[in-house]
Amino acid sequence: MSETTTGFDTGGIDTILARYDGFEGHLIGILHEVQKLYNYLPREALERVSEQTGFTLERLYSIATFYNFFSLEPRGKHVIRVCTGTACHVKGAPRVLQEIEERLEISSDETTPDGQFSIEHVHCVGTCSLAPVVVVDQDTHSHVKPSKVRALLKNYEDKG
Amino acid sequence: MISIQLNDLQVECEQGRTILEVARAHGVEIPTLCHHPSLPPAGLCRLCIVEQEWPDGERSVKSSCTLQATDGMKILTDTDRVHSLRAGVIELLLLRAPHATSIRDLANLYGVEQPALTQLQEPDGCVLCGLCVRTCEQSMAREAITCAQRSTGRSVATAFHDRSENCVGCGSCVNVCPTGVLHLEQQDGVRRIFWNDQLLNETELVPCEDCGDEFTTRQLLDWTAQRGKPNAVDTEHPVCPACARQRQARRMARPLARY
Ligand code: SF4
Ligand code: SF4
Ligand code: FES
Ligand code: FES
Numbered sequence: 232m233s234e235t236t237t238g239f240d241t242g243g244i245d246t247i248l249a250r251y252d253g254f255e256g257h258l259i260g261i262l263h264e265v266q267k268l269y270n271y272l273p274r275e276a277l278e279r280v281s282e283q284t285g286f287t288l289e290r291l292y293s294i295a296t297f298y299n300f301f302s303l304e305p306r307g308k309h310v311i312r313v314c315t316g317t318a319c320h321v322k323g324a325p326r327v328l329q330e331i332e333e334r335l336e337i338s339s340d341e342t343t344p345d346g347q348f349s350i351e352h353v354h355c356v357g358t359c360s361l362a363p364v365v366v367v368d369q370d371t372h373s374h375v376k377p378s379k380v381r382a383l384l385k386n387y388e389d390k391g
Numbered sequence: 392m393i394s395i396q397l398n399d400l401q402v403e404c405e406q407g408r409t410i411l412e413v414a415r416a417h418g419v420e421i422p423t424l425c426h427h428p429s430l431p432p433a434g435l436c437r438l439c440i441v442e443q444e445w446p447d448g449e450r451s452v453k454s455s456c457t458l459q460a461t462d463g464m465k466i467l468t469d470t471d472r473v474h475s476l477r478a479g480v481i482e483l484l485l486l487r488a489p490h491a492t493s494i495r496d497l498a499n500l501y502g503v504e505q506p507a508l509t510q511l512q513e514p515d516g517c518v519l520c521g522l523c524v525r526t527c528e529q530s531m532a533r534e535a536i537t538c539a540q541r542s543t544g545r546s547v548a549t550a551f552h553d554r555s556e557n558c559v560g561c562g563s564c565v566n567v568c569p570t571g572v573l574h575l576e577q578q579d580g581v582r583r584i585f586w587n588d589q590l591l592n593e594t595e596l597v598p599c600e601d602c603g604d605e606f607t608t609r610q611l612l613d614w615t616a617q618r619g620k621p622n623a624v625d626t627e628h629p630v631c632p633a634c635a636r637q638r639q640a641r642r643m644a645r646p647l648a649r650y
Contacts, residue, residue, distance in 0.1 A: 292550035
């Protein structure tokens, strides 16, 4: 029923929107929930939100591209965020990032072909005393050394 | 009425006016880029900066387009500091839009030559003043273009860089753009609006019933009618402003002809 002409299922979006009475001031929260649903923000999803809320697609696009947190591209099951902020940089983040990229055979902002991992780099996650920091999904890994990367990734591979 | 000191002038103005408005009303030049009289001030470009002098002689730098005049205020628009700060702003603008006449004129006026900084990316000619986005949103109530991305990647764009379904082809954005990166082409009954070479949208031109001049677009006619604007052009029988005035004049002349 709640499908677009291209067969995109919008039921989940409609359920999310139904919980709001009035959308002004809630756009970021809404997009946040929609992203959780699909793991990224598909164009069709933004179109549905636009249709239902009356905000133009341009407004949504502007928000979705402004915040680092949102992604318009499909992301892996596990998102690896490597902090390359000042403290982490000094403590060797570039080498950690390089090691992760080499092991997964993708670059930053890319996703492995099997859809398991995406790599992103972020600027300071606010725990500089733990530098260098790598955040995978919700888990913060501290004092990461290139030599620890293999084990770290293995951990998530096993989780499937 | 309140009274402020503007350089050597003592001037009176209404409460709630901005320094920029007061200065312009008294012929005091202040350059602006992101300001437009029909839009709320944005304070984005920092070109309109002036110095405010406090009673103790301390001075602070403010953007005059957002600074409201208060009684007894002392404002200096032409100090060395103001001049050199503006020159710094112009240098950055020149990096973004080296070919725009408006920016080059400013650079000449402020003696800015080739910027000392090195270019990190190819200049796209847009100074990100936001006038187009704000006009589209606030005057036209369309929000058909927006500022996308952040930081150095920020640019004016439509959603997914596709044609914007919300653009009615009014051309307001083109009119306010100070650099000319937004432009408009009309051919074979179609109006196309571009940001650089990126097409924002195509709209259908509509001729005037009297003179045949293609003066507006179908989408714009429908939108103004929908907004219920007074003076909206008749969607069924569109007449351009010049011909509308002539019709009006003829209507007024008719009863006179009887005498
Ligand atoms: S031409 Fe389109 S993008 Fe430009 S102001 Fe009009 S509606 Fe907005
Ligand atoms: S396109 Fe023109 S009006 Fe819009 S932000 Fe760029 S320079 Fe300003
Ligand atoms: S720089 Fe990495 S956590 Fe602050
Ligand atoms: S004109 Fe005042 S900041 Fe741009």
